[in-house]
Each structure stands twice: as structure tokens, then as C-alpha cells.
Amino acid sequence: MLRWKRILLGVTGGIAAYKSADLASKLTKQGADVHVGMTSHAAEFINPLTFQALTGNQVISDMFGANTETSMTHIDLARRVDGVVIAPATANIIGKLAHGIADDWLSTTLLATRAPILVCPAMNTRMFENPIMQDNLNRLKQFGFHVSPTGFGDLACGEHGPGRLLEVEQILELVHLMLSEKNLTGLKVLVTAGPTREHFDPVRFISNPSTGKMGYACARVAARRGAEVILVSGPSSLSEPMGVRTIQVTTAREMEEACLAYYPETDVVIKTAAVSDHGPREVSPHKIKKADQKPTLDLVQSPDILRRLGQEKKRQILVGFAAETRNLVEYAKVKIDEKNLDLIVANDVAQEGAGFGSDTNIVKILFRDGLVQELPRLPKEEVADIILDRVKDLIEARSKNGAPS
Ligand code: C5P
Numbered sequence: 001m002l003r004w005k006r007i008l009l010g011v012t013g014g015i016a017a018y019k020s021a022d023l024a025s026k027l028t029k030q031g032a033d034v035h036v037g038m039t040s041h042a043a044e045f046i047n048p049l050t051f052q053a054l055t056g057n058q059v060i061s062d063m064f065g066a067n068t069e070t071s072m073t074h075i076d077l078a079r080r081v082d083g084v085v086i087a088p089a090t091a092n093i094i095g096k097l098a099h100g101i102a103d104d105w106l107s108t109t110l111l112a113t114r115a116p117i118l119v120c121p122a123m124n125t126r127m128f129e130n131p132i133m134q135d136n137l138n139r140l141k142q143f144g145f146h147v148s149p150t151g152f153g154d155l156a157c158g159e160h161g162p163g164r165l166l167e168v169e170q171i172l173e174l175v176h177l178m179l180s181e182k183n184l185t186g187l188k189v190l191v192t193a194g195p196t197r198e199h200f201d202p203v204r205f206i207s208n209p210s211t212g213k214m215g216y217a218c219a220r221v222a223a224r225r226g227a228e229v230i231l232v233s234g235p236s237s238l239s240e241p242m243g244v245r246t247i248q249v250t251t252a253r254e255m256e257e258a259c260l261a262y263y264p265e266t267d268v269v270i271k272t273a274a275v276s277d278h279g280p281r282e283v284s285p286h287k288i289k290k291a292d293q294k295p296t297l298d299l300v301q302s303p304d305i306l307r308r309l310g311q312e313k314k315r316q317i318l319v320g321f322a323a324e325t326r327n328l329v330e331y332a333k334v335k336i337d338e339k340n341l342d343l344i345v346a347n348d349v350a351q352e353g354a355g356f357g358s359d360t361n362i363v364k365i366l367f368r369d370g371l372v373q374e375l376p377r378l379p380k381e382e383v384a385d386i387i388l389d390r391v392k393d394l395i396e397a398r399s400k401n402g403a404p405s
Pocket of ligand 1: 192252271272273274275276277302303304305306307319320321322323335
């Protein structure tokens with residue numbers, strides 16, 4: 001969440017300016033106090049009133065005009081903001097910023113602020129590929145600006161290539177990565193997510209309804225907080241989180257291989273994946289036909305990855321998940337011992353607002369000493385944040401007790 005963050009959204013004059021209305025809305029919905037500063041060209045593309053309605057704050061575009069509260073708004077806001085996003089950033093604002101030109105409200109404010117600035121370029125492919133533009137972007141990076149990649153595809157000008165404004169959801173993630181407190185720096189976190197699939201013929205498989213939302217939230221939040229994150233994901237329709245190394249797998253066996261490969265260098269494992277507990281003993285090389293004899297499935301157990309990680313545990317913190325439909329806490333308590341875990345996150349998947357596919361979760365966090373932390377219904381990202389807080393507590397307690405970290 002971006003609660004309590006004051007963000008200046010700089011909008012400059014490109015056709016992608018209409019997309020920044022969506023960005024302003026999403027930033028505001030995540031709890032940020034959004035102030036929009038527009039260039040006069042941007043105001044030709046989109047009416048300032050749109051941003052005013054979406055953010056609840058007055059839009060500033062004119063250095064000396066009626067919509068500036070005081071003659072010093074550029075200094076005022078420059079001092080008070082936690083972060084700046086320029087989206088879309090035209091060739092013009094990038095050129096001005098790279099060379100210290102301050103000839104309107106936005107460019108002056110950008111020079112006056114010490115807050116981190118994310119520049120999201122959007123322009124015609126040829127303009128973007130122009131060596132002058134690339135040089136300006138490199139200059140900005142050298143000065144410590146965050147520069148987003150551009151999207152690739154069809155542009156409004158009819159060209160095809162780089163230069164599209166990055167998707168709003170991805171810009172939002174870059175804002176999180178830029179503004180989140182970096183309190184997990186130096187930690188290597190391995191997250192597993194999604195279901196696995198165990199095929200019994202080329203087009204059919206045994207699986208479960210896991211979407212990967214909880215695991216992807218853990219990976220995103222850990223990366224925002226500065227951890228180095230590897231996400232081992234079973235089949236999922238979610239997009240790969242930014243700032244995270246994602247490894248796509250299909251079967252439990254493949255997930256196990258990927259986990260074991262990274263385990264020795266990992267500090268924390270968060271195992272949200274809903275691994276299919278059973279798979280077929282044999283896989284038919286061809287699709288089983290309806291007309292064939294009624295098929296029977298002979299099942300074997302899939303590898304229990306977490307149990308194996310528990311057996312091979314050295315210094316790692318192991319977090320397991322327990323999805324149950326009854327006797328939640330009792331089953332979870334057994335699992336924490338059996339699989340040699342440090343924490344287990346238990347959720348009753350039968351409850352509304354919890355479990356598979358939901359954007360929220362209702363969980364209980366169980367510790368080895370029997371302590372249970374009960375959480376209310378929360379967005380999965382907030383649940384992820386709290387799990388990572390508890391992991392951080394464990395690591396800090398360990399280093400205080402002098403245990404090797
Ligand atoms: O034993 P159960 O499936 O209830 O345990 C759930 C936890 O164990 C989850 O963290 C899940 O990712 C992990 N698990 C595993 N390999 C399996 C089954 C579950 O790693 N085959």
C-alpha cells in the first residue's frame with residue numbers, strides 16, 4: 001500500500017496522457033495523496049479537471065496562474081513530496097531534466113525536489129531510439145533517476161517498436177519498488193506459488209484451483225522491501241512480478257528441482273504453492289480416447305518438497321502454508337513439527353474472502369512455540385507484509401542470540 005505517501009504525478013504532453021488518469025486513480029486508491037502537475041501541452045490532451053476529480057487535489061500547471069496556491073508552490077511541493085512519477089515523460093521533459101532547464105512549473109519543481117523521481121518515457125519509436133534521447137536517459141540514470149522501460153508494440157503514430165508508455169500496473173509496481181522501505185536488503189528469498197499439474201495424457205492433468213495470488217504477493221512485497229527474490233511458479237495467468245526472478249515450472253518434480261537448486265544459497269523460503277499431492281503412475285503418450293476402455297488412474301504421491309527442505313535445513317527460515325477446510329490449527333501444528341518449519345500460515349479455504357483466487361485472505365500465523373497470531377480479512381499483499389515482518393523478527397532474534405545467520 002502507498003498509505004501516507006505524498007506523490008507528485010507529472011503529466012507531460014503525449015497521447016499517452018489519458019493513461020495517467022488511470023494511474024492517478026490507482027495511486028489514490030492505494031492510499032497515496034496524489035498531486036498532479038501538468039505541462040501546458042498535457043492540458044491540450046486531457047482536461048486538468050479529470051485529475052482534480054480523481055485525486056481530490058488541485059492540479060498545478062501554471063507557474064504564475066490562478067491555480068497555484070502561493071507563488072512558491074514549486075518549492076513547497078518539491079519539499080513535501082515523498083516521490084515523483086513523470087508519466088508520460090515526453091522527449092521534451094527528459095531533455096530538459098537531463099540538462100537542468102527549468103522553464104515551467106513542472107520542470108522547475110523537478111529540479112527543486114530531493115525526492116526520488118521515476119521517469120516513464122513515452123514517444124514515437126524513432127524519437128525514442130534517437131541517440132540523443134538514449135544519451136539523455138543514461139544521463140538521468142547516472143544522476144540517480146529511476147527510468148522505466150517502455151512497452152513494445154503499436155504506437156498511436158502508426159509505428160511498431162519500443163516507445164509505448166509502460167502498462168499502468170507496471171508503473172504502479174515501479175512506484176512501490178522506489179518508495180518502499182528497504183528493510184530486507186541482503187536477504188535471499190525463495191517463494192513458490194500456484195498449482196502444479198500432473199499430466200496423465202498430453203491434454204489432461206490433475207491440479208487444483210490455486211491462482212498463485214498469495215505467492216506472487218509475497219514475491220512482490222519481498223522485492224519491494226529490498227530482498228533478492230526467486231519465484232518458482234506453477235502455471236498461473238498472473239504476470240511475472242517486476243524486480244523478481246521468476247522460474248516457470250509445471251509439475252511437482254520440476255518445482256522440487258528448482259527449489260533444491262536455489263536452496264543452499266537461500267535465507268528464507270515461503271512455500272505458498274498448492275502442490276498436487278498425487279500424480280499418475282504412468283503418462284499416456286497420446287490422448288486417451290472416449291471410446292477406449294473406461295480409464296482408471298493409478299496414483300502415486302508427488303514429492304513433498306517442503307518436507308525435504310525441512311530435512312535439509314541449515315540456517316534457512318522455512319515458512320509453510322496450510323490450506324484446510326476443517327481442524328485448521330490442529331493440522332497446522334502437526335505440520336510445523338513434521339516438516340521442521342519456523343512458521344506456518346494456516347487458512348481455512350472454505351471461508352468467504354480467503355484462499356484460492358481471492359484477492360484477500362484470512363489467516364492465522366503459527367510459531368514453533370505454539371503462539372498463534374490471528375489476522376482479520378486483509379488484501380493478500382498486506383498478509384504478505386505481515387508474514388515478512390514475522391520472518392524479519394525471527395532473523396533478528398536469532399542474530400541477537402548469537403546464532404549464525
Ligand atoms: O502437507 P500439506 O500439503 O498440507 O502442506 C502444505 C505445505 O507444504 C505448503 O507450504 C505446500 O507448499 C507444501 N507442500 C510441498 N510439497 C507437497 C505438498 C505440499 O512442498 N507435495
